[in-house]
Amino acid sequence: MHYDVFNGDADGILSLVQLRLLAPREAVLVTGVKRDISLLQRVSAAAGDTVQVLDISLEQNLLPLQRLLQQDVAVDYIDHHRAGEIPQSPLLTTHIDLSADTCTALIVDKLLDGQQRLWAIAAAFGDNMLTAARRLAVTLALNDTDTAFLQQLGTLINYNAYGNKVAELHIDPATLFRQLVGYHSPWALRDDFSSPYYVLQAAYARDMQQLSALMPAHNDDVLLLYRLPDAPWAKRISGVLGNQLANANPDKAIAIVTDNPDSTLMISLRAPLNNRQGAGTLCSRFVSGGGRAAAAGINTLPAQQLALFRESVIAYYARG
Incomplete structure (x- = not known):
């Protein structure tokens, strides 16, 4: 048996698309x-099986990874998030780059010598x-029109990944991979007007209409923070909103705070462009928090800790 384990966002899905277009299996x-x-805790592999892992933190999957290696399962791990201590095993191959200006799809692009570069470009935009x-x-000498399309494609695939559960997404990430x-x-x-690109484009337009009523909950020289309600549309646009705000305010940290159904808060933090x-360091101070240097998050922040989080971010980035 072979397992493909991948994050459901643009980076994870399009990393796997690159690999499987060249080596279907x-x-x-x-x-x-x-x-x-x-995700690795959901892999029930046995001796002789193989696992391809894409775009999920090794640090967050260390115990199930060690279990798989002990069971004689070969694992190939490609990622750009915090890795922690990497196990030493002849069954483990790693391609991990923690640079702030890369992502998993770009690592795959290098490994494949650019043979599926169009998908890598879309993933990087996403x-x-x-x-x-x-x-x-x-x-690739792409013109502005083609480059803009790849940017929109990556944005839409990434937008589709945001939600508390798969049922809140427009397309299940596994299904979306199979389609792409x-x-x-x-x-x-x-060229295919029935493709998932157009399905997501229409859904994205509907969700983005909700943004017109939003105002920042905090805005100063250091931090721009928006708070979104517990609604599927809000979860879906949270990543896109964060990217838009980051690009428009390159000297500010960006925080998107979304209410969870259990009255906790989901935090998405982007370091200033x-x-x-620092984003991963800041979020790791809180239970259920983590991420990489440029972007990180907290899954279930108690609401009473929001002020502490906000002041921690301001104090950290005010130092320059």
Whole structure:
């Protein structure tokens, strides 16, 4: 048996699309919403099986990874999040790059010598790696129209990943992967007006209409914070909103706070684009928090700790 384990956002899905277009294989797909990163615990592999892991923190999956290695399961791990201590095993292959200007799809692009680069560019745009995405677009001499399409494609796939559960998404990430890998290139996706690109484009437009009534809950020289209600549309647009605000305010940290059904808060924190560090450190101070230097989050912050979180972010980035 082979297992493909991947984050349900643009980076995870399009990393796997690159790999499987070049090397198709039958696999058990293990994925979920963007915040569902403890995926290896759902892999019931046995000796001789293989596992491909994409775009989930090794640090957050260490115990199930160790279990798989002890069971003689070969694991290939590609990621750009906090890794912690990496197990030493001949069964484990790792390609982990913690640089703030990369993502998993760009690591895959290097491993594949750019053979599926169009998908990597879309993934980088979806992960808000705008400079890296445009730099790769130049290597293919893409015109502005094609580059803009790849940016929109990545944005839509990433937008689809946000929610507390798969039922809140427009398309199950496993289903979306199966649909996308059926297209030999993003251009084929654009030419098919029944493709998931157009399904997500229409849904995105409906959800984004809700933004007109939103105002920031906090805004100063250091931090811009929005609070969103416990509603499926709010969860779906939270990532896109965070990226838009980050790009428009490159010197500010961006926090998107979304109410959870249990009265806790879901936090998405982006470090200032001009100072892409510290987000993972800040979020890791809170239970259920973690992430990478440029972007991180907290899944279930007690509401009474919101002021502490806000002041921690302001104090950290005010130091420069």
